[in-house]
Amino acid sequence: MTKEFSVQTIVTILKRVLPADSGTLALHEPSFEGNEWLYVMECLDSGWVSSAGKYVDRFEQMLREYTGVKHAVAVVNGTAALHICLKLVDVQPGDEVLIPALTFVATANAVHYCGAIPHFIDSSRQTLGLDPVKLEEYLQEIADVRKDGCWNRRTGRRIKAAVPMHTFGHPVDLDALAAVCQRFRLELVEDAAESLGSFYKGKHTGHWGKVSALSFNGNKIVTTGGGGAILTNDEALGRLAKHLTTTAKVPHAWAYYHDMVGYNYRLPNINAALGCAQLEKLPQFIERKRALVEVYRQAFADVESVQVFTEPPFAKSNYWLQTLLLDERCADYRDELLDATNLAGIQTRPAWTLLHRLPMYEECPRMDLEVATMLEKRIVNIPSSQKLTITSIF
Ligand SMILES: *Cc1c(COP(=O)(O)O)cnc(C)c1O
Numbered sequence: 001m002t003k004e005f006s007v008q009t010i011v012t013i014l015k016r017v018l019p020a021d022s023g024t025l026a027l028h029e030p031s032f033e034g035n036e037w038l039y040v041m042e043c044l045d046s047g048w049v050s051s052a053g054k055y056v057d058r059f060e061q062m063l064r065e066y067t068g069v070k071h072a073v074a075v076v077n078g079t080a081a082l083h084i085c086l087k088l089v090d091v092q093p094g095d096e097v098l099i100p101a102l103t104f105v106a107t108a109n110a111v112h113y114c115g116a117i118p119h120f121i122d123s124s125r126q127t128l129g130l131d132p133v134k135l136e137e138y139l140q141e142i143a144d145v146r147k148d149g150c151w152n153r154r155t156g157r158r159i160k161a162a163v164p165m166h167t168f169g170h171p172v173d174l175d176a177l178a179a180v181c182q183r184f185r186l187e188l189v190e191d192a193a194e195s196l197g198s199f200y201k202g203k204h205t206g207h208w209g210k211v212s213a214l215s216f217n218g219n220k221i222v223t224t225g226g227g228g229a230i231l232t233n234d235e236a237l238g239r240l241a242k243h244l245t246t247t248a249k250v251p252h253a254w255a256y257y258h259d260m261v262g263y264n265y266r267l268p269n270i271n272a273a274l275g276c277a278q279l280e281k282l283p284q285f286i287e288r289k290r291a292l293v294e295v296y297r298q299a300f301a302d303v304e305s306v307q308v309f310t311e312p313p314f315a316k317s318n319y320w321l322q323t324l325l326l327d328e329r330c331a332d333y334r335d336e337l338l339d340a341t342n343l344a345g346i347q348t349r350p351a352w353t354l355l356h357r358l359p360m361y362e363e364c365p366r367m368d369l370e371v372a373t374m375l376e377k378r379i380v381n382i383p384s385s386q387k388l389t390i391t392s393i394f
Helices: 007-017 036-046 054-067 078-088 105-113 132-142 174-183 235-245 269-300 328-343 370-378
Strands: 071-075 096-100 117-121 143-146 149-152 158-162 187-191 211-215 228-232 306-308 322-326 379-382
Touching (some): 054 228, 078 235, 132 143, 132 174, 149 158, 158 174, 269 322, 322 370, 328 379, 370 379
Antiparallel strands (some): 306 322, 322 379
């Protein structure tokens, strides 16, 4: 029997399937169940807590092995990773960079740090990320492809790169986007901050971009406290990424010589130690997240006007954040639902405010953002921690 939509119905279902919590049940909590204590303690005991030590190398090697991408450079956070990714593909001041309007603000900020201008693109209902079909049609309309790259006819600026983001862990249609980028001479950079453990057509995300960025912030699927990484299959870019993120110091036994303006973006050893222990658990985390979406799917199966978002057919997602999509006619109840769930001790949140509506980005170029606007009104993220499927009673 189908149940009619009401805010109360949703709260009741969430209460039923989620474990009782004395405080507030968080949207996403990290799990430390493995060697975290051991590895971090070893850093403290040995004194190697900062910018030298074995865990950074080990963490980078584990990332390479897990993702299959040939080079991984660990950095202080995902935003720094994105910043360097854009530098690596030579985004210059005054360039435009195509990014989704529906993403975390870091994607746009990294573009701004390069002196470049974010240019907002619409999303696809199927992936929640950049829509390759709409992007292609739009570029046909506004862009000229010349020998020296892609130019925006309307603004007179070069469009240098596109940065798709794998929303809540769900991969965008990478083959289609890569084809568009190739046709329009755009560099492809993946904001894979949310998609560690997500695969597109059997291959880990992060392979399609010339360079890609990961994040290990406290709320991501794997955390180093704060941290990020740059991935690339290009050896020269991998070396340059390491150089740029370690103050561009030329290796020497005692001399301090720097040959570029570099960044102090290296991940400290103590954070990498935490990351090594977390990566050992990643396959288990993903299994639990994929079990959780099944629980939610069953729980909401017969509720009208609410869908549990599931991965596109070409993807195997890490389901980093679980997502309810309200039907158009229920979108008006979104805020009421957010209030009621948070009041009931179940942390939920809406999607990010679309970036073109933030004061610092409202003058930036953008296409028609119909789908992103619709998604923004209808997305509600619900508790997603990996621990939920072990402690609860289903
Ligand atoms: C988390 C995240 C980042 C980077 O975040 P940091 O907190 O700097 O590690 C970038 N883009 C997206 C889409 C993210 O979700």
